[in-house]
Amino acid sequence: MRTLVVAGNGPVGHRLVESLREKDLTGEWRVAVFAEESRPAYDRVALTSYVDTWDPVALQLDGATYDGDDLVDLHLGDPVVSIDREARQVLTRGGACVDYDALVLATGSYPFVPPVPGHDLPGCHVYRTIEDLDAIRASVRAAAEKAGQGRRAALVVGGGLLGLEAAKALRDMGLSPHVVELAPRLMPLQVDDGGGGLLRMLIERLDVTVHPGTGTQSIEADRGRLLAKLGNGTELDVDLVVFSAGVRPRDELARTAGLAVGQRGGVAVGTDCVTSDPDIYAIGECACVDGTVYGLVAPGNAMAEVVADRLLGGQATFASGDTSTKLKLLGVDVASFGDAHASTEGALEVVFNDAVAGTYKKLVVSDDAKTLLGGVLVGDAAQYPLLRPLVGRDLPGDPAAMIAPSGGAAAVGIGALPDEAQVCSCNAVTKGAINGAITEGCTDVPGLKACTKAGTTCGSCVPMLKQLLSAAGVEQSNALCEHFPQKRAELFEILRSTGIHTFSELVSRYGTGSGCDICKPAVASMLASLGNGHVLDGEQAALQDTNDHFLANIQRNGTYSVVPRIPGGEITPEKLMVIAQVAQDFGLYTKITGGQRIDLFGATVDQLPEIWRRLVDAGFESGHAYGKALRTVKSCVGDTWCRYGVQDSVRLAIELELRYRGLRAPHKIKSAVSGCARECAEARSKDFGVIATEHGWNLYVGGNGGFTPRHAELFVSDVTTEELFRYIDRFLMFYVRTADRLQRTAAWVESLDGGIDHLRAVIVDDSLGICEDLDAAMAKHVESYADEWAGVLDDPAKLARFTSFVNAPGTPDPTISFREERGQPVPLGMPTAVTR
Amino acid sequence: MTALEVWTPVCALTALIPGRGVAALLAHGEQVAIFLTADGTVHALSNVDPFSGAAVLSRGLVGDLGGVPVVASPMHKQHFDLTTGSCVDDPAVSVAVYPVRIEDGTILVGGP
Numbered sequence: 037m038r039t040l041v042v043a044g045n046g047p048v049g050h051r052l053v054e055s056l057r058e059k060d061l062t063g064e065w066r067v068a069v070f071a072e073e074s075r076p077a078y079d080r081v082a083l084t085s086y087v088d089t090w091d092p093v094a095l096q097l098d099g100a101t102y103d104g105d106d107l108v109d110l111h112l113g114d115p116v117v118s119i120d121r122e123a124r125q126v127l128t129r130g131g132a133c134v135d136y137d138a139l140v141l142a143t144g145s146y147p148f149v150p151p152v153p154g155h156d157l158p159g160c161h162v163y164r165t166i167e168d169l170d171a172i173r174a175s176v177r178a179a180a181e182k183a184g185q186g187r188r189a190a191l192v193v194g195g196g197l198l199g200l201e202a203a204k205a206l207r208d209m210g211l212s213p214h215v216v217e218l219a220p221r222l223m224p225l226q227v228d229d230g231g232g233g234l235l236r237m238l239i240e241r242l243d244v245t246v247h248p249g250t251g252t253q254s255i256e257a258d259r260g261r262l263l264a265k266l267g268n269g270t271e272l273d274v275d276l277v278v279f280s281a282g283v284r285p286r287d288e289l290a291r292t293a294g295l296a297v298g299q300r301g302g303v304a305v306g307t308d309c310v311t312s313d314p315d316i317y318a319i320g321e322c323a324c325v326d327g328t329v330y331g332l333v334a335p336g337n338a339m340a341e342v343v344a345d346r347l348l349g350g351q352a353t354f355a356s357g358d359t360s361t362k363l364k365l366l367g368v369d370v371a372s373f374g375d376a377h378a379s380t381e382g383a384l385e386v387v388f389n390d391a392v393a394g395t396y397k398k399l400v401v402s403d404d405a406k407t408l409l410g411g412v413l414v415g416d417a418a419q420y421p422l423l424r425p426l427v428g429r430d431l432p433g434d435p436a437a438m439i440a441p442s443g444g445a446a447a448v449g450i451g452a453l454p455d456e457a458q459v460c461s462c463n464a465v466t467k468g469a470i471n472g473a474i475t476e477g478c479t480d481v482p483g484l485k486a487c488t489k490a491g492t493t494c495g496s497c498v499p500m501l502k503q504l505l506s507a508a509g510v511e512q513s514n515a516l517c518e519h520f521p522q523k524r525a526e527l528f529e530i531l532r533s534t535g536i537h538t539f540s541e542l543v544s545r546y547g548t549g550s551g552c553d554i555c556k557p558a559v560a561s562m563l564a565s566l567g568n569g570h571v572l573d574g575e576q577a578a579l580q581d582t583n584d585h586f587l588a589n590i591q592r593n594g595t596y597s598v599v600p601r602i603p604g605g606e607i608t609p610e611k612l613m614v615i616a617q618v619a620q621d622f623g624l625y626t627k628i629t630g631g632q633r634i635d636l637f638g639a640t641v642d643q644l645p646e647i648w649r650r651l652v653d654a655g656f657e658s659g660h661a662y663g664k665a666l667r668t669v670k671s672c673v674g675d676t677w678c679r680y681g682v683q684d685s686v687r688l689a690i691e692l693e694l695r696y697r698g699l700r701a702p703h704k705i706k707s708a709v710s711g712c713a714r715e716c717a718e719a720r721s722k723d724f725g726v727i728a729t730e731h732g733w734n735l736y737v738g739g740n741g742g743f744t745p746r747h748a749e750l751f752v753s754d755v756t757t758e759e760l761f762r763y764i765d766r767f768l769m770f771y772v773r774t775a776d777r778l779q780r781t782a783a784w785v786e787s788l789d790g791g792i793d794h795l796r797a798v799i800v801d802d803s804l805g806i807c808e809d810l811d812a813a814m815a816k817h818v819e820s821y822a823d824e825w826a827g828v829l830d831d832p833a834k835l836a837r838f839t840s841f842v843n844a845p846g847t848p849d850p851t852i853s854f855r856e857e858r859g860q861p862v863p864l865g866m867p868t869a870v871t872r
Numbered sequence: 873m874t875a876l877e878v879w880t881p882v883c884a885l886t887a888l889i890p891g892r893g894v895a896a897l898l899a900h901g902e903q904v905a906i907f908l909t910a911d912g913t914v915h916a917l918s919n920v921d922p923f924s925g926a927a928v929l930s931r932g933l934v935g936d937l938g939g940v941p942v943v944a945s946p947m948h949k950q951h952f953d954l955t956t957g958s959c960v961d962d963p964a965v966s967v968a969v970y971p972v973r974i975e976d977g978t979i980l981v982g983g984p
Contacts, residue, residue: 518937518938519935519936540910549935549936549939550891550909550910550911550934550935550936550941551891551935551936552933552935552936552937552942552944553932553933553935553944553949553951555935556891556933556935557933577889577892578889578890578891578892578934579891579933581933581946582928582931582932582933582946583946585892585931586931590928590931590946590947592924592926592947593926594924594926594927594928594947840895841895841896841897841903842882842883842887842894842895842896842906843880843881843882843883843896843897844896844897847897849903849927850897850901851903851920851926851927852927
């Protein structure tokens with residue numbers, strides 16, 4: 037067995053090991069990876085998203101720990117410090133001497149910090165690693181702790197891709213970013229002047245100030261902040277500075293070992309990725325392939341694949357570096373591909389610049405206008421996945437028609453792509469390979485991802501994967517269940533427009549059979565959303581899931597739990613005593629929920645009305661913990677008490693909870709309000725979350741905890757309370773009307789064509805002309821709200837259903853019994869006939 | 873049925889609503905779940921969900937799967953055939969079925 041030593045554990049190093057281990061079926065190679073950083077390989081491309089969660093594990097790459105692979109040894113925090121080429125041995129910082137048969141340098145690059153006076157002051161940062169972001173966060177916090185009002189500001193040096201990413205991260209942390217770029221436009225490498233101009237306009241709308249065509253001359257400490265002086269005379273008071281002025285290859289190991297390096301740095305290799313020493317390879321950002329250093333992950337991955345192949349006797353070569361880029365910065369799409377700057381001789385440019393719509397599109401074509409050479413898209417990059425694979429190929433039509441404001445999408449279809457065109461450039465997966473996987477039985481996007489790796493890195497090709505699936509005739513059924521061929525949104529529209537208010541009429545006119553446990557509760561929920569009286573009225577009673585039927589949550593032993601509404605989590609001692617007394621009198625287990633309420637467990641169906649009689653008399657009402665409905669609006673204590681608070685989060689949370697209580701929806705809805713950017717209420721983990729700013733409220737939508745945690749995305753900033761209510765009204769009502777059954781808001785927003793931007797257009801700009809209708813529907817809900825439990829207690833017919841046994845009312849269920857744990861009753865284990 | 877037939881009156885037919893069940897207690901502490909389907913048929917199964925061990929089947933939703941009348945357990949949604957007691961999702965599992973008679977508008981459940 038031979039030994040491969042890998043110096044470096046970034047995404048490219050990890051890709052090499054992953055690929056080698058996959059291909060090395062006979063275990064020819066043992067791999068030792070030496071990493072400088074102390075954590076397993078993570079996705080540096082997605083570094084900015086770390087700000088959403090501050091959870092480093094969320095960024096970790098699949099398989100990065102090599103758990104269960106005996107042939108890979110990962111040494112974290114122990115980088116290679118020197119190479120003895122003679123002895124074929126590396127020395128690590130921890131003092132290990134390791135013999136190698138082959139050595140791969142995958143040391144990446146380091147951020148370039150221009151030698152500006154003051155660049156090393158406290159508060160100056162770079163933007164490369166998780167530690168860098170942690171340090172930036174600490175600076176932001178320190179700035180926030182300081183006395184004084186006014187929004188915190190940051191200077192970003194460098195307006196390239198990374199600089200704009202940094203600006204986004206800083207904005208998400210609540211700062212006003214200033215971006216300084218030496219070139220006359222943003223992202224000078226990727227976009228041209230026209231695209232850069234539009235990009236600047238779109239980004240400045242988002243509270244990011246751009247200073248193009250100037251440099252940073254000095255940074256000085258100034259009364260606890262930093263004073264940055266720009267070349268054009270501008271002086272900026274900022275709290276921190278982030279340098280993102282490009283990267284330089286980490287080639288120091290190669291230099292000291294006497295390996296050849298490129299003119300402007302980088303370990304010199306050929307297209308075989310072999311350095312001047314035949315036993316040493318270099319890949320990724322530290323490599324200089326035939327004179328070019330690539331600062332993107334896709335070419336790095338391609339180099340990793342080359343080396344994996346060659347280690348096993350293959351002859352693969354690095355073909356070319358695809359430097360195409362597509363990204364969304366602060367909600368602005370930017371894409372650049374192929375010869376974006378029309379540097380090919382005779383190249384022609386076709387440009388559509390629509391400042392009103394906020395889109396800039398340019399195609400670069402050959403002198404005969406037949407071959408696509410490259411392009412730039414700003415504001416709307418929807419055509420990128422289809423255009424990029426066409427680079428170097430014959431255009432399927434007139435280039436102008438392909439990017440014209442209307443009909444452009446129709447002009448280029450997935451069918452226009454040849455089989456060998458790369459659909460996923462990050463992982464070099466061709467259309468042919470994807471179609472092959474579909475033929476072999478992949479029926480959905482997760483299947484294609486697992487099978488081909490397409491779409492697993494940047495995700496921009498996922499819409500193409502969907503199109504390829506449907507082009508191959510693989511259709512996902514939209515039917516709600518076997519009884520209704522319609523999807524939920526269609527049934528909602530049927531109910532709304534026909535005024536049908538019973539399940540039996542709906543199923544007889546629009547469905548088949550007698551219904552089931554899928555369609556019945558779904559229709560019940562829609563009838564409730566449309567305001568059809570009490571959920572247990574008439575036929576509706578037979579449609580409700582057990583939780584909605586008994587207005588309580590079923591537990592493992594068949595008993596139920598009771599959750600009274602405690603709006604905003606605020607409760608008086610008197611009301612707390614009522615809950616305590618009820619719990620004691622009925623022998624209920626008591627626990628505080630995650631939504632700032634109190635859950636009382638172990639009630640039998642007979643006890644539920646008695647419990648609620650006491651609660652309703654004391655002024656409580658249903659908390660809808662049992663329903664697909666608004667649950668809670670959690671809050672921090674806000675500026676009433678908190679010395680950091682800037683708004684009254686408790687008052688807002690109570691208002692929101694009372695406004696939307698009882699709203700039935702496709703799934704549960706959770707919310708929270710934080711009184712300042714410290715976000716103690718965890719609002720960004722909610723379906724809609726509100727965070728106070730000094731000027732108003734920021735609204736975030738589409739977050740959830742649960743099995744697939746998601747952070748909510750910023751929807752609107754600094755809005756008034758009135759605007760906030762209006763946008764949330766519309767958001768919720770649009771969700772209620774159009775989402776699929778059991779689809780949380782996160783998945784719903786993702787499923788919308790155009791995602792959150794589309795949602796913003798519908799809700800803020802009224803692009804569909806439905807806002808008046810949504811507003812009216814929510815007004816009707818607010819007006820017609822009535823407590824469901826009070827409605828049961830007032831109605832003997834409904835009360836009669838709360839019996840354990842129809843032939844023995846009052847007899848408790850003999851199978852239910854309790855034992856005591858930590859001073860409270862808990863269910864006694866039940867006999868189970870089937871082991872699951 | 874065994875030779876010894878015991879019929880327990882449980883409730884009036886009018887006490888049931890189509891698509892919903894009720895639970896009844898038999899003499900030996902057995903629990904039955906009684907359902908009225910949309911076509912007017914009354915079915916009785918053991919009330920105990922074999923997957924969870926909880927006596928909850930009467931609180932499940934009634935409907936049909938491919939025309940077979942079923943109740944879905946409210947605990948983990950396995951479906952039981954109302955006529956045979958067999959679990960549709962796991963044919964190795966079934967619940968007891970009880971015979972039902974209706975006399976003078978009263979539902980009677982037979983038991984061993």
